[in-house]
Amino acid sequence: MAGFKAWAALSTAGAALAAGNAITADGTNFTMTAEGMSYLFHVDPETLDLTHDHFGGPTDDFIAPANVDPNGWVTGLSNVRREFPDIGRSDFRLPAIHITHGDGSTVTALLYESHEVMDGKPEIPGLPATFGNSDDVSTLQVKLYDNYSDIGAMLSYSVFPKSNAIARSFQITNNCSETIHIERGSSFSIDLPNIEDLEMLELAGDWANERHRVRHPIRYGETGFRSTTGYTSHLHNNFFALMPSTTTESAGEAWGFGLIWTGSFQAMAEKFSNGFVRVLLGLNPLHSSIPVQPGETFYSPEAVGIYSSKGLNEMSQSFHRLYRNNLSRSNKTFSTRPVLLNSWEGVYNDYNASTIERIARQSAELGISLFVNDDGWFGKTPYARVNDTAGLGDWTPNPDRFPNGFANYIDTATGYSVANASSRDLQFGLWFEPEMVNPNSTLYHEHPDWAMHSNNYPRTLTRNQLVLNVGLPEVQEFIINSVSEILDMGNISYIKWDNNRGMHEIATPAADYNYMLGMYNVINNLTTRYPDILWEGCASGGGRFDAGLLHYWPQSWTSDNNDAVDRLSIQMGTSLAYPLSSMGCHVGEVPYGLTDRSTSIWYRAHVALMCGSFGFELDPAHLSPDEEAAIPGILEAWEKVNPIVISGTFYRLAIPDETNWPAVQFISEDGKTVVVFAFMQKPMVKPAAPPLKMQGLDPAARYSSDGEVFAGSYSGATLMNAGVNLQWGTTEFQSMMFFLYKE
């Protein structure tokens, strides 16, 4: 009972309370409390190590730790649930922090020194992070010190009570006389108890196939995934959830973890012989080895942990709430986003001034508010961007494409009046890919060393391009200046910031971390300088759909796959961690190029309307008369639904991976309006469609239908417990959207 003795000896003196009583420091017993979650840990009075006690539903007391048989090979800290495990002192599991000292040795002893509780939350220098005032968040900072080496650490815990969320990060300060290296750093690290039947849910995929749900058991040993691409990537998102196998969308416990970071990362759950599960989320050790000079401090990215006792929907809703209110700093986060038409899939790189002006004019005539000129507007002969082999890096408009001048072109486009919108002129948006360079460019010929490379090894091309080393201050300055020059040229309301390849020649492991600091500096600078521009992130579709970039811009392009059937799964997967308001979703042409599939304009619209940034991605000249006739109705639907998507609460009612009848629901912020999107993928002779049961309604209230799909008024209890039977027809890929109003 050694563990119990240590626990029982804890001090209980002098509780210090932060605002809202969200953090209690009772001696060195720390309790963080949210509306439906508690997180408890303490300092072991004998070892001064931080010991984890609880992350789950609300609790009031510290309980004795599990009784692990201390005999045998696995002893000491290996049988303790820890907060910030380092290397040595008897723990065989993966460390959260791994440091190489100046002499090459790697053992550390980071032990409790002091702590402080404060209202609000300090910023993390140079890194995107959650924020909030004293009503939103309180912070506990715990200092650790390694007396053998003079390395200091500070762990930061910020609790957001309304979102059942804890945001964690750490700092390492080098007080030694030699440079140390951070080889591994997990921003969130926690040892869960033995939860039998624990599963991991992750978002895996590829280009045009992003963020599909993959759920699998946690086995003994390591279960996890990582990005080695230098970026978040399409392959794995830096989010995952853990839950017992019985947890569903609407019931059961779930723990969600998300990293506020855009570089390579590693996510890991390590189940040990005693059943404890160590959860680690942070930097990818392959792209770490980050030098910290004497006197310097290293700052880790921040990670978020969220607990839900009501299934995955509640976990997602907490992520959405936290990311919208306490991560996204854009002034557009809670605004409806203009309906846009993006030129990419309509004309790709193949256009001239009259084609593109015609598309802009037709967009306005259709009642679309924002025209986005995608790729292809820049570069001069011989490096004109007329296809993807040249031009990246040369951010000057192509004089052959725009013989009357680019400013003049922007003026023309923004002079078109939007149909059915009295006194509204078309807004204009532009595509950039600032972090890249084509070898066929003036920039590359002038600055070949600005491209990421490793000595004289070949520079691997992907899509005919190289990655600029944004870690270099001169590259940061170049990007800020060249983007600003264009933005100052005319009335530009929107920027799509693309990034179309991963990193290959990462010369040193730390180059990825440095790149990210440089990239955040550039994006912070530009979004601060141009706060009224609507910024959208993009990376060959959704390759950088992450919380790091969502700090700076309010939305991200979700996928290059605009096939509405595929999109439904991609959007549902993305919604596990990211708010629907942050997704860009467009209606494409049919048959769709990637899949050769045709779906009706309304099916495509319904899939895209569930996202915050709704639009079209086609050449209006290709619209059939029926499709064109549908557009006013679609814009009317957008008008009603977009405010609810932007700030409402989202529910996955049925997911396409599990049913032929997927459906989602939003409830407006004031609880008075409910909107449901329902789909039928293929007609089936048998079985009948299951009743569509709504969630989150007031059981005692009555809701009247808008009459679009069914008539009448029903109690919340009926709609949630009996549901409604939608009358599907006999063609494939059908969709319905209906509103219910609380009486």
Ligand code: DGJ
């Ligand atoms: C990849 C993006 O995801 C597309 O939407 C488009 O902008 C192309 N790049 C342009 O090159």
